[in-house]
Amino acid sequence: MNPLRAQLRHEVSTTLRNSEQLLLTLIIPVMLLVFFSLVDVLPTETKDPVDFLAPGILGLAVMSAAMVSLGIGTGFERTYKVLKRLGATPLGRGRLIAAKIGSVIAVEVVQFAVLVPVAYALGWRPSAPNWLGALAAVIIGTIAFAGIGLSLAGRLRGEINLAAQNGLYLVLLLLGGMVIPFAKLPGPVSAIAKALPSGALADVLRETLAHGGVRPGTSWAILLGWAVVAPAVATRLFRWD
Amino acid sequence: MPATDADSVRVEGLTVRYGNLVAVDDVSFSAAAGEVTAVLGPNGAGKTSAIEVCEGYRPAAAGHVSVLGMDPARQQAELSARMGVMLQEGGVSPSARVSDVARQYCDLYGKGVAPAELLETVGLAARARSAYRRLSGGEKQRLSLALALAARPDVAFLDEPTSGVDVTGRQLIRAIVRRLASDGCAVVLATHELDEAEKVADHVVIFDKGRVVADGTLDELRRGHDEIRFRSSPMLDLDALGVALGLEVRRVGDDEYVVDSDASRVAALTGWLAAHDEPVNDIRAGRQRLEDVFLRLTGNGSGASS
Numbered sequence: 001m002n003p004l005r006a007q008l009r010h011e012v013s014t015t016l017r018n019s020e021q022l023l024l025t026l027i028i029p030v031m032l033l034v035f036f037s038l039v040d041v042l043p044t045e046t047k048d049p050v051d052f053l054a055p056g057i058l059g060l061a062v063m064s065a066a067m068v069s070l071g072i073g074t075g076f077e078r079t080y081k082v083l084k085r086l087g088a089t090p091l092g093r094g095r096l097i098a099a100k101i102g103s104v105i106a107v108e109v110v111q112f113a114v115l116v117p118v119a120y121a122l123g124w125r126p127s128a129p130n131w132l133g134a135l136a137a138v139i140i141g142t143i144a145f146a147g148i149g150l151s152l153a154g155r156l157r158g159e160i161n162l163a164a165q166n167g168l169y170l171v172l173l174l175l176g177g178m179v180i181p182f183a184k185l186p187g188p189v190s191a192i193a194k195a196l197p198s199g200a201l202a203d204v205l206r207e208t209l210a211h212g213g214v215r216p217g218t219s220w221a222i223l224l225g226w227a228v229v230a231p232a233v234a235t236r237l238f239r240w241d
Numbered sequence: 242m243p244a245t246d247a248d249s250v251r252v253e254g255l256t257v258r259y260g261n262l263v264a265v266d267d268v269s270f271s272a273a274a275g276e277v278t279a280v281l282g283p284n285g286a287g288k289t290s291a292i293e294v295c296e297g298y299r300p301a302a303a304g305h306v307s308v309l310g311m312d313p314a315r316q317q318a319e320l321s322a323r324m325g326v327m328l329q330e331g332g333v334s335p336s337a338r339v340s341d342v343a344r345q346y347c348d349l350y351g352k353g354v355a356p357a358e359l360l361e362t363v364g365l366a367a368r369a370r371s372a373y374r375r376l377s378g379g380e381k382q383r384l385s386l387a388l389a390l391a392a393r394p395d396v397a398f399l400d401e402p403t404s405g406v407d408v409t410g411r412q413l414i415r416a417i418v419r420r421l422a423s424d425g426c427a428v429v430l431a432t433h434e435l436d437e438a439e440k441v442a443d444h445v446v447i448f449d450k451g452r453v454v455a456d457g458t459l460d461e462l463r464r465g466h467d468e469i470r471f472r473s474s475p476m477l478d479l480d481a482l483g484v485a486l487g488l489e490v491r492r493v494g495d496d497e498y499v500v501d502s503d504a505s506r507v508a509a510l511t512g513w514l515a516a517h518d519e520p521v522n523d524i525r526a527g528r529q530r531l532e533d534v535f536l537r538l539t540g541n542g543s544g545a546s547s
Contacts, residue, residue, distance in 0.1 A: 006348030010341065018336070077334060085332035085388070088296055089349045090322045241298075 003091040004098060011103035015069065025064045025107055030118055033057040036179060037122040043184045054119035055205035056178035059141065061111040063198055066104050066142040068169045071149025074100065075161035078153060084241035104142060126210040133208035140227045141201040147230025148197070154238030172198035197226040249274045249396045249427030250295055255304035257290045264290040266451040267304070272444070277418055277428045279438035282448030283539055288431050292398050296326055309396055322350065325389030325397035332385055335374035339365060339384060342373065346391040354391050363387040364413055378405030386414060396427045403437050415441050439531040449539040463528035467503040472496050472522035473514060485513045
């Protein structure tokens with residue numbers, strides 16, 4: 001078995017067996033989708049709350065896997081010198097990063113395989129969805145969020161990184177246009193929210209899946225900007241030990 | 242000890258700096274295939290920094306390092322396939338299962354080592370399903386050693402392999418280290434446990450303040466430094482005994498004394514003790530222990546870790 005496959009298998013099995021990661025990447029998104037679709041308390045301004053929520057929750061799932069799960073796991077691996085030890089194997093840093101990206105993609109496949117049918121079961125009927133466009137948004141969003149997660153993981157100590165990733169997750173969830181529309185946020189907060197990667201990803205997913213984006217062109221540009229800047233920052237900040 | 246073509250590890254004029262701090266200062270040493278080389282030194286002596294350059298973790302500010310004929314900084318990918326590494330601590334996620342980690346490293350190195358066989362070798366077969374955090378300190382060290390063995394290494398850098406390990410575990414680790422060397426591997430062992438180095442090493446390199454202060458076989462380091470070590474009354478008159486022997490007598494414990502001399506003075510010593518009604522509870526004449534060599538060279542009694 002070549003080193004990349006060996007590490008990819010280890011990463012995927014470790015992630016999928018980790019109950020905390022499972023809670024974060026799958027159970028919380030499913031619960032939010034189900035609860036707020038059935039209990040109409042969010043000011044979604046769509047006929048059915050699930051029409052607004054489903055693309056946003058898919059964006060949340062991407063953020064959970066690519067930023068929080070990857071960032072927390074990698075941060076602790078750095079603290080426990082796992083990355084340092086792996087650096088002295090034939091794996092090398094390039095293949096280690098490739099294995100981690102592969103692991104995030106595997107988690108996202110599982111997330112979408114669960115979330116999309118759940119959304120359909122809740123009555124989501126996207127009109128003429130552009131799945132290819134949505135896939136592009138997910139890939140660009142994954143790169144952007146992975147860059148943010150690794151920027152924190154590469155610098156902060158394990159426990160501080162854990163707190164920072166969870167705190168950022170909560171902020172981006174609430175302010176990122178994923179479950180609360182931009183229009184319902186106070187003016188200055190709304191402006192900031194639109195510049196966040198979470199808001200941009202949710203907006204382009206709404207546009208590609210249901211033509212419901214608020215300003216898709218700008219959101220694509222913002223998302224691409226984060227996908228360029230965040231990995232560059234991670235590359236500069238990251239410490240392997 | 243001058244480097245030869247047979248050396249697997251050759252370090253020549255190595256300097257390592259952290260900002261303005263010179264951690265390793267123009268150091269040279271070598272380690273040969275089929276031998277265990279122990280690297281000793283007090284805290285902050287620079288031995289771990291030097292070894293990390295050999296492992297490819299750290300750049301050299303000056304000097305030349307060759308491991309298996311390769312430059313670790315530029316050829317780490319190629320070198321790592323033939324190199325076993327044991328970190329001083331950590332290297333495994335606390336939640337990782339022992340069998341999973343063994344399998345991961347066997348697959349990463351791809352040398353055909355069976356994970357179950359590897360765990361059997363280090364005496365961890367019964368803990369295969371345990372999480373790493375549930376292992377004792379000694380078991381963690383043995384797992385770390387197992388991961389180094391998964392490479393079927395031609396060179397192995399082992400940092401404190403017996404730290405926190407019980408007596409049985411130490412014997413097992415010593416046997417594995419000796420077997421590695423007898424299979425042709427160059428084993429470089431950093432340890433603060435001088436008796437471990439004494440038991441397992443063929444060649445010793447002693448670091449102090451970033452420099453190598455001694456380099457040779459155990460016999461070479463002890464040569465010319467014979468001693469008589471004995472136990473007697475705690476109230477022994479050292480001055481009077483010293484005058485009688487014509488040598489300084491040093492107290493090294495409550496009732497333990499050392500005279501820097503070969504065995505020819507044993508008769509005079511025991512005669513003086515008998516004449517003064519002083520007991521002789523234990524007496525040994527011979528080469529200095531590695532600990533004494535270490536203390537003489539470094540003037541440091543605080544241990545040898547760095």
